Amino acid sequence: MSFALFAIGVTALLLAVNAHAPRHSAALAVPSFFAGWLAIELAPHLLVAEAVGIGLTAAYGGLGAWPGWAGLGAGLVGMAGTAATIVASRRTVVTLRECGAPMEIDPSETRKTSRYPISHLVLPPLCLIPRRGVRVHRNVEYRREGRLRLKLDVYRPASSGERLRPGVMQIHGGGWVIGDKREQGLPLLNHLAVHGWVGFNVNYRLSPKATWPDHLIDLKHFIAWYREHAAEYGADPDFLCVTGGSAGGHLAAMVALTAGQAEYQPGFEDADTSVRAAVPFYGVYDLVTPGLWPAPMGATALMQRMVLKKSFTEDTEAFVKASPIAHLRPDAPPFFIVHGSHDSLVPVAEARRFAERLRETSRSPVVYAEMRGGQHAFDVFPSYRTARVVEAVERFLTGLHRQHAEGVQGHAEGARRPSVPGEITDSVDGGPVG
Structure with missing residues (x-):
């Protein structure tokens, strides 16, 4: 002994x-x-x-x-x-309070349901079971071409509402080669559904069978499908956000930053593929720049042989175009970037640099929350840290949705409400809220 x-x-x-x-x-x-x-x-x-x-x-x-x-x-x-x-x-809650996110906090109500259930923290496998008040539609087909069948799971409130609800797309990670909609994003999707969101956990083609940008094209097909079918699941076709972790974080950022780019929408170039906000978790944002990695991510065998299937030295431009940091633009949607300080797969410096560069370019809010002590894929388990982050993401996205709803209502009432020239808006982390 x-x-x-x-x-x-x-x-x-x-x-x-x-x-x-x-x-x-x-x-x-x-x-x-x-x-x-x-x-x-x-x-x-x-x-x-x-x-x-x-x-x-x-x-x-x-x-x-x-x-x-x-x-x-x-x-x-x-x-x-x-x-x-x-x-x-x-201490994660302290980190999030200091990040300056436009949280949805209504003083007129206690929001008792906003807290993540303690039972899930004690028994993590409970996150695999839909929470009370959540209805799940599994294996909904969103793309069919020849033998290709791509499916998703829908997480929605069990009760129907009078108005269409905001939607969110969840993109799983797995290094672009593995992963499935049943494995990731479940704590977040369940929590959002409890608070009136409709979540779509989306599968996409994986490498090595798929070659970049097949993964991104599939996700844009989903957005086009969402515009046509969202109302069938109680979701608002005009309000969709995107989230994902690791490779899913990379794809979420690419989705948000390449709206309407024809090369990623072959055959449906005119489709509206914009999103209202992006929440990438521990994503890969730069495949080319050395220094943040022992070697550039694009130079790895994974990216060269399985994902892009191109030589990094002979076709560096292809790896540049596959990097979210190369698509920064002033009209980018709001971002809430989440990363763990102890991430051993994607260095935290990668997220810090992306957030800094995006803030320099975008007119929208760019919030960066660094989870002190957090590892890669920390949110797969419903841990205490996951609970606090999930709650923060819900408040951030709900705040943006409320601003959108008020803006739509204000536009409709424009004939009755005089405009205010030079009106000053609040700001969050250097970007306008509205």
Whole structure:
């Protein structure tokens, strides 16, 4: 039992060290991510497991020899590190309050349902089950061409409303090669549906079978489909936002920044593919610029051989065009960029630079929220950090929708309301709110 206690203690210590100082080298980035992902976002559960494991092995003879005592010491230090991870996660609410987002806060109501359910934090698998008051339509086909069948899941309020509800498209990640609509974005889509949104969790073609920009073209096909069919699911065809994580964050940014670009809309060039806002999570925004990565993302075998299927050195321009940072424009929609400071797959500097450049260009709000201690894909689990971020995204998007609704109403009442020349609008992080 002494060696068992030693193994448990050392494992606890290594998990804590990796959670606070993830590895970024080519060989260790992926295992460091998986270990950190679990240890950070499921830290309360890990802490309980460590305490039980160390306590039981110590009680049943684990301290009978020196390896056991060494393991106990390592385990206690590791548990302290895990506890510190929990404290850092619970400070997420402070980070979001300081980010300056135009949150939807109505003083006339308590918004009791705005808080993420504690039961999901205790039992994370509950996020796979639709929340009370949410209805899900699965495997709705949105594109059919030959043998191609692309489907989505719809998350909507169970009760029908008098007015059409705002819509949001969720794009899953997976390095452009794996992933599915059933796996990601569930905490956010459920929470938005509880608050009157209609969410569309969309599948798209994956590499290596698909070649860039097939992925983006598919998502624009969805937007064209949404304009025609949104009302069938109680959604407003004129109000659609986009979100996604990792490769989905890259695609969400590309969707938001390339509205109406004919080369990404072959055969439906005239379709309106604009969105009202974008919320990319831990996305890839620049495939070309060195410095943020050990090597440019575009130079990796993944991008050259499987996604773009082009040589980075011989056709660098193709990788430039596939980078959201190359499509910045003054009329970009509002952005809420979310990234974890301890991301071992996509360096946090990538998001900081994108947010800074977008703020310099866009006339719309650009909000950047950095999750201190957060790993890549942190929002897959309904952790404490996920709950706070999901709540913030809901308030941000609902605030934008309210502004849109008031603007539509104001336009309709324009004949009765005199205009105010030179009227000053509020601003958020250097961009106008309206």
